[in-house]
Amino acid sequence: MADLPAMEEVADGVIVATGEHVSWTLVVDGADVTLVDAGYLGYADLVLASVQHVSGRKNAQLAAVVLTHAHVDHLGAASRLHAARGVPVLAHEPEAAHVRGEVIEQVTPLQIAARVWRPRTFRWTMHIVTKGKAPQAERVADPVTFVAEGKPLDVPGGLVPIPTPGHTSGHCAYHLPDRGVLLVGDAFANGHAVSARQGPQMMPAFFDHDRARAKESLSALENLAADVVVAGHGPVFRGSPAEAVRLARATA
Numbered sequence: 001m002a003d004l005p006a007m008e009e010v011a012d013g014v015i016v017a018t019g020e021h022v023s024w025t026l027v028v029d030g031a032d033v034t035l036v037d038a039g040y041l042g043y044a045d046l047v048l049a050s051v052q053h054v055s056g057r058k059n060a061q062l063a064a065v066v067l068t069h070a071h072v073d074h075l076g077a078a079s080r081l082h083a084a085r086g087v088p089v090l091a092h093e094p095e096a097a098h099v100r101g102e103v104i105e106q107v108t109p110l111q112i113a114a115r116v117w118r119p120r121t122f123r124w125t126m127h128i129v130t131k132g133k134a135p136q137a138e139r140v141a142d143p144v145t146f147v148a149e150g151k152p153l154d155v156p157g158g159l160v161p162i163p164t165p166g167h168t169s170g171h172c173a174y175h176l177p178d179r180g181v182l183l184v185g186d187a188f189a190n191g192h193a194v195s196a197r198q199g200p201q202m203m204p205a206f207f208d209h210d211r212a213r214a215k216e217s218l219s220a221l222e223n224l225a226a227d228v229v230v231a232g233h234g235p236v237f238r239g240s241p242a243e244a245v246r247l248a249r250a251t252a
Contacts, residue, residue: 004053005046010228010236011179013058013157017050019043021127021193022073022232025183026054027157027176032063034157036174036183037232039076042133047077064155066090068185069168070098071106072137073128074232079138090153092161093145095170101139105168105209109135115194115206124193148172159183162221166214167203175224182226182241187217188248191234200229200237200247215252218245 005017013028024037024047033054039047051062065078065087081087091099098105115121128134146153148161159174164187174183189195189203208214222245229237229244237244 003046004049005043007050007053008236010230011176011181014176014179014181014228015050015054016230016236017047019046021124021132023230024050024074024076025230026050027159028054028058028060029156029158031060032156033058033060034155034159035062035065035081036159037068037074037076037185038065038078038081040073040128040132040134041076041136041138042128042131044077044080048080051081062087064088064090066153066155066159066174067095067099067143068173068183068232069095069171070139071168071186072134073132074185075099075137075139079140082140088144089140090155091143091145092163092170092172093147094163094165095168095172096143096145098168098170099140099143101137106135107207111206118194120196121194127193162224164214164217164220166208166210166212166217168209171217173221175226177225180226181228181230182221182224183230184221184232184244186232187214187221188231188244189233190229190231190237190244193233197251199234200231200244201251202248203233215249218249221245 015026027034152158162173167186
């Protein structure tokens, strides 16, 4: 088995696993586990190891993979879990074409090259290309799609989808109201390798497909009830979504 990533149980049955530059979350519900996001392709062994570890420790089996969006640092191991175990991969309906690879809403090599002279961006680029295997991706040809209607998805953990378009067209956050946790994906970050800022912040603008919509989508998150906010990048934020959004909005 691969080495385990750093792992933290941030609420009962909600375990955040962190690779060097992105995190994913495992939500345990009785004998089942839902994986939210799946890292880079180069992190696949870490993702699989985290699933095995949580499954063994909680005596539970992986039942579903749910994506916040289909960027290569969140799609990672999803296709392998789907192919090897028959685990369904769920995505917000507007994100489905991105999951399948029919459209790509990803930062381009040219956009990165224009910034790679910056030391932080250079170090991040070297890591994601070598250890992360970016821009490679194993797309999922047949994701299970859903329309967000304010009700929990039919997956373990009672995840309530919160549409937050902008970073990608179908980006979706997930609220776990009974556990006081909000998973925001890349609607905003709590730190990023290319940024010197600490704490909640908008993603660097060149990562967003539609920056204006990404800013607008923050309003969908700020009034949700939670005391733990998990972003795809940066440490866990302990505080309300309202406070996290206030801080992130100030960086926009």
